[in-house]
Amino acid sequence: MLKSTLVVLRLTEMSVLAAALLLVLATLSGCGDSDPKCATISCGTGGSAGSGGAGGSGGSGMPIMVNGCDSSMAIDKTNDATTMISFAGIEYTPRCVRIHAGSMVVFSGTFASHPLVGGTVNGSTVTPDASSPLPATSSGSELTITLSKAGAVPYYCSLHASSGMMGAIFVE
Numbered sequence: 001m002l003k004s005t006l007v008v009l010r011l012t013e014m015s016v017l018a019a020a021l022l023l024v025l026a027t028l029s030g031c032g033d034s035d036p037k038c039a040t041i042s043c044g045t046g047g048s049a050g051s052g053g054a055g056g057s058g059g060s061g062m063p064i065m066v067n068g069c070d071s072s073m074a075i076d077k078t079n080d081a082t083t084m085i086s087f088a089g090i091e092y093t094p095r096c097v098r099i100h101a102g103s104m105v106v107f108s109g110t111f112a113s114h115p116l117v118g119g120t121v122n123g124s125t126v127t128p129d130a131s132s133p134l135p136a137t138s139s140g141s142e143l144t145i146t147l148s149k150a151g152a153v154p155y156y157c158s159l160h161a162s163s164g165m166m167g168a169i170f171v172e
């Protein structure tokens with residue numbers, strides 16, 4: 001590379017025409033599509049400039065993942081004034097929902113057998129969330145709650161969380 005540049009310079013001193021011809025030849029033959037060594041001269045701007053595009057996917061559409069629920073996959077109940085979540089066995093149905101802020105959620109099942117707690121589950125580790133809008137509930141068969149604040153509201157059954165009895169409400 002350096003060598004050919006020097007040759008070009010010397011030829012430039014000798015003959016502008018010859019140098020121009022050589023440059024044309026160098027451009028045609030040297031800057032082939034597969035020769036990376038040539039990239040810095042004639043193909044200059046290709047190299048490292050192209051790597052800036054990877055960061056763009058953040059933004060508000062980023063899915064939230066919690067308690068096995070992906071906000072982009074959750075069942076859409078955003079047009080419903082009331083969303084029913086029933087539970088039996090070791091399962092909430094539906095487990096992952098999106099609702100509109102200000103709408104109501106009704107949990108329906110036997111709370112004594114499946115105490116409801118707002119919070120997250122990671123493997124066998126449960127983390128109750130004291131600021132969850134869902135009150136810990138261990139009696140009765142129905143809990144109605146209005147969720148007015150946007151955000152994820154994860155919940156679980158304190159007896160069966162490690163068996164996967166958990167879910168999340170995404171309030172939008």
Ligand SMILES: [Cu+2]
Pocket residue numbers: 089090113114115157158159160161165
């Ligand atoms: Cu349970």
